[in-house]
Amino acid sequence: MTEQTQSSEQKENQTTTKETTPKEITSKTQHSITIDGIKLDYSVTAGTIILKEENVESGEVAKASIFYIAYTLNDVDDPADRPVTFSFNGGPGSSSVWMHLGLLGPKRVLFDDDGNPLPPPYKLIDNEFTLLTHTDLVFIDPVSTGYSRTVPKEKPDQFHSLTKDVESVGEFIRLWTTRNNRWPSAKFLIGESYGTTRAGGLSEFLQARYGMYLNGIMLVSSILNFITARFTPGNDLPFILFLPTYAATAWYHKKLAPELQQDLQKMLAQVEEFAAGEYTLALMKGNRLSKDERLAIIEKLSYFTGLSKEYMDQTNLRIDIHRFTKELRRSEGITVGRLDSRYTGFDKDGVSEYYESDPSYNAILGPYTATLYDYVRRDLGVELDRHYEILISLYQSWKYDEHENQFVNTAEHIRKAFQLNPALKIIVCNGFFDLATPYFATRYTFDHIALPAEQLKNIHMTYYQSGHMMYTHKPSLAQVTLDLKDFIKKSA
Numbered sequence: 001m002t003e004q005t006q007s008s009e010q011k012e013n014q015t016t017t018k019e020t021t022p023k024e025i026t027s028k029t030q031h032s033i034t035i036d037g038i039k040l041d042y043s044v045t046a047g048t049i050i051l052k053e054e055n056v057e058s059g060e061v062a063k064a065s066i067f068y069i070a071y072t073l074n075d076v077d078d079p080a081d082r083p084v085t086f087s088f089n090g091g092p093g094s095s096s097v098w099m100h101l102g103l104l105g106p107k108r109v110l111f112d113d114d115g116n117p118l119p120p121p122y123k124l125i126d127n128e129f130t131l132l133t134h135t136d137l138v139f140i141d142p143v144s145t146g147y148s149r150t151v152p153k154e155k156p157d158q159f160h161s162l163t164k165d166v167e168s169v170g171e172f173i174r175l176w177t178t179r180n181n182r183w184p185s186a187k188f189l190i191g192e193s194y195g196t197t198r199a200g201g202l203s204e205f206l207q208a209r210y211g212m213y214l215n216g217i218m219l220v221s222s223i224l225n226f227i228t229a230r231f232t233p234g235n236d237l238p239f240i241l242f243l244p245t246y247a248a249t250a251w252y253h254k255k256l257a258p259e260l261q262q263d264l265q266k267m268l269a270q271v272e273e274f275a276a277g278e279y280t281l282a283l284m285k286g287n288r289l290s291k292d293e294r295l296a297i298i299e300k301l302s303y304f305t306g307l308s309k310e311y312m313d314q315t316n317l318r319i320d321i322h323r324f325t326k327e328l329r330r331s332e333g334i335t336v337g338r339l340d341s342r343y344t345g346f347d348k349d350g351v352s353e354y355y356e357s358d359p360s361y362n363a364i365l366g367p368y369t370a371t372l373y374d375y376v377r378r379d380l381g382v383e384l385d386r387h388y389e390i391l392i393s394l395y396q397s398w399k400y401d402e403h404e405n406q407f408v409n410t411a412e413h414i415r416k417a418f419q420l421n422p423a424l425k426i427i428v429c430n431g432f433f434d435l436a437t438p439y440f441a442t443r444y445t446f447d448h449i450a451l452p453a454e455q456l457k458n459i460h461m462t463y464y465q466s467g468h469m470m471y472t473h474k475p476s477l478a479q480v481t482l483d484l485k486d487f488i489k490k491s492a
Contacts, residue, residue: 021062021151024048027381030074033106033126035133041074042106042132046380048147049175051168063154066172067147069096069380070180071105071137080184083135083215083492086173088142090193092165093394095146096139097372098364099192099220103471103481104137106130107375109367115342115472122367124375129481134488135188138176142169142198145389147382161399162408166201173202174210183212186492190218190484193437193468200224200410203417203424214417216425216491218484221437221468224414225448227407228441231320236283239318240275241441246324247271247304248432249341255306255328264432264465271304272440282317321435322354335359340467341433360467365390411449418455425458427487429480434468460487 026047033040046069052060076082089098101109101124108127111117131137141148143159150156159168177183191199196219206212223229231238250256251264260267282289282297289297297317302309305319307327315323325336326347333350337343337360345359369390376382400408418424428446430439446459462483466473470480 021050022048022065024050024065025382025384029380031106031379033130033132035128035130040106040132043072043074044380045070045072046376046382049172049179050151051171051175062151064143064150064159064168065148066143066168067141068172068176069100069139069376070176071132073132073136079136079180080182083186083188083488084138084177084182085131085135085188085190085218085488086138086140086176087190088140088169088192088195088198090191090195090197091145091391091394092142092160092194092398093145093389093392094194095141095388095390097146097368097388097390098469099190099471100139101368101371101375102469103129103220103477104131104190105139106132108471109371111367111472111474113474115340115363115466115474117363117367120366120370122370124371129477131481131484131488134485135492136185138173140169140172144392144394147384147386147388149386157397157399160394160397161401162197162201162410163402166198166205169198170202170205170209173206174212177212186215187212188216188218188488188491189214190220192220193223196220196222196437197224197408197410200413204413204420207417207420213421214424216427216487217414218487219426219428220480221431221434221470222428222442222445223437224411224442225407225409225445227409228444229437230407236318237444238321238441239283240280241444242319242321242324242435242438243275243279243301243304244268244271244440245341245432245435245438246319249324249336249435250304250306250328252342252433253306253329253336257303260304268432274300274304275440325358325435326353326355337361337363337467338435339469340431340472341435342467342473364469364472411445415449415451418451418458422455423458424455425460425487425491427460427462427483429470429483430461430463431466431468431470431476432463433466434470436468439463 028045031042048065048067050062051064051066053063055061087099087104088096106127107124110123110125142165144156189199189202199217203217227237228241229238298309298312301312325338328336330350333346334344335347335355338358340360343360343363347356430442464470464476464480466476471477
């Protein structure tokens, strides 16, 4: 059930460009959802907030317009008593649509239970797993994503860096919190993929710059330390840390020996021990590895990955993730997904080294795009003609100037956040079939964060038989929402 009440500033003038600063827009609508027999009435505010920068000569200068969608529960005596969670996805260059319409919000995209999209036209349904039962929700589209843009005459690339991205999203959170009188609320961040990198930076920035102390951070498919995922010459760490997910993928596609196919987690325990032990030592030896030692490593790599011993020899014992997705089922003319290695696709030929596109991304792009456009305009009353940037390609041009000649590592910001706020709590959600941010790499990152034992107790890891976007798999969606709700309840 939906009732719409729109403000006078709901529509943005699309026909004039004379004004240098666009007006903020706001559309507020009323909705309801029934969960476990209980009806919840809630408000949705969709619109923009203008970010401004102080200038000693000209005063405040408008820089960017940030689009957001906020969900708040009605009939609450004091909204400040409700937790509020700020959500964003990754990329860099991704809008907030994925966790919004997949995991957290009161509506979700309809897939089958295994996560396969149904044929178009695609549908939104009530999300019986929504976190709105436990927290208000604010979905943020960083600059250049979604409907968020710089104002006229301002260049977008000034926001396309680790530092400016954190500062701009942090400023949005401060403004929204202040305008909505939510400083007394328990506050949470939830980020996915590069959104966890952003959350790591924000954990220190919000607390150190604004004194906005957080109750908790939820990291979904996490990457904080980029050394764990950069297949660059001389960096052997990713080959080690990706290996358990290669094995999980081979298990899912039934490419392992019968004794390894019996139990996923028991098999992974074996692979983890090999990866952190024999395999690590072998790669460290490099050219000092004896012929017999090399043959023994090749044998085990083939055993745990389903790839041939000849191929392992040719790759010099090192499997690049993109090569793996192509090689595992090459003889069948099938590629497997990177975001979620359960998905499969096909290329124009069977001899290319890398796939043409990620089959798991192909499976979700259409459903999320179509439903978002319809939902925002029809249900939320936002009438913008500009393109909603689901995922814009900023990966190659993103700037990490302050990390020149070193790998980005926002786990260090989390460490500093704990210094400021020892009560901070973190939950980290991992998919076994995630080849974008493998779970063993995430575990490595948190195993190497320099925190006292007391603070380490505040970090909780969870695992699911799904991929990067674990919520496309209904059993994983059910479990991850239970885990997140429990985390919020205990941390608020």
